Amino acid sequence: MLFIFRDDPRVNAVQRGAIDGVAFATSLVIAPLDAWDRLGNALQSRSSLQEEVLRLQQENRVLKGQSQRLASLLSENARYKALLNSARDIGDDLIAAQITSLSPDPARHIVMLDKGVNDGVVDGQPVLGAEGLIGQVTSSGNRNSRVVLITDSAHALPVQVNRSGLRAIAEGSGSIDRLVIRHLPATTDIRVGDLLVTSGLGGRFPQGYPVARVTEVIVLEGDAFATVFAAPSSLLDRGRYVLIVMWGDLQREAAP
């Protein structure tokens, strides 16, 4: 019955409220565990905290240095693009969010974020981890949203080999450390270690974000196609902090 009403706006409204409800229930369930974590943090020794501050300062300095170069490279790039008469890249806005929980469904790779419509989240926005793309927003409540990770076996995204510019579709494999590219001609120039970046085709993901690195290229003799496996650049099951990218038409549609 409910399949028929799957796209009914009323069901969607219920689902939107439900996302917030589920997130709230989850926060209730994990509150004791969270409190335990916080206690551990509070009891962390002063010296180890100082060490960490030092380490982070160092890291910050290195990153600042690198970003200085980035700025000059960006302007240089913009000049080249101007020379080539192509459209100028607009920097993407980012929303920082936190992963609060994981869907209990073992067949899916869905996580819950603590940002929702109220924070400017729109369905379809790409989500970045520390080292690359990790997924996209599929449904959002008012204060929370659900993100399907790129390794979910119902997910596929257009990528491009950074070295050669070769375009392909990277599908999720259902295992957290693996993407699959099928139906590449066996003679294709793709090697272990190649970086896959988003190609920007289809308009869902902005171009140029790192996605995965090729780990295995399988060409069976006599087969017309190669199967390529790649490991996501970001460790999808580690780390809690992610960035939601606001870009392109999605954002304009959402603006009142």
Added chain:
Amino acid sequence: MIERTQALWVIYVSLGIALMTMLLPLPMEWRIVRPDFVALTLFYWVLALPHRVGVATAFGTGLAQDLIEGAPLGISCFGLMLATLVLLFSYQRIRQFDGLQQSLVMLALMVLSSGIEGWLRTGVDLPTLPLTALLGFAMSMLCWIPTRHVCRQLRRHYGVV
């Protein structure tokens, strides 16, 4: 004599608590062995009070489960409803079974309901459970006796009829 409804809320609270166990955080790869307390609790109540808990409750439970999982609404309802129907037809016999036999029945029901869910998922192009999900069913099977014990204590303590 007509039995009066009493302390029905215990049923719904216990189902709610079972749903809460779905929300407990587990590492990604370990979610598969999480025992399905929701189905076990539901099956217990169907077995114990078939005149109170039936297909409609199974439907509601399935809906709640889908909301929590973020799956299309209703996708896990049909499996649970069918398993409940099987229980409703045969609860008198299953009540006579000992713990182990009942556990095996629960395993069969769990495989039935998730099999149906799998079909529906295939129908809407969603990923289905891998074969390792059998481990999860085995875990659920092991949890049947403790779940039955806890629910029975609840039922007797609050006199749910």
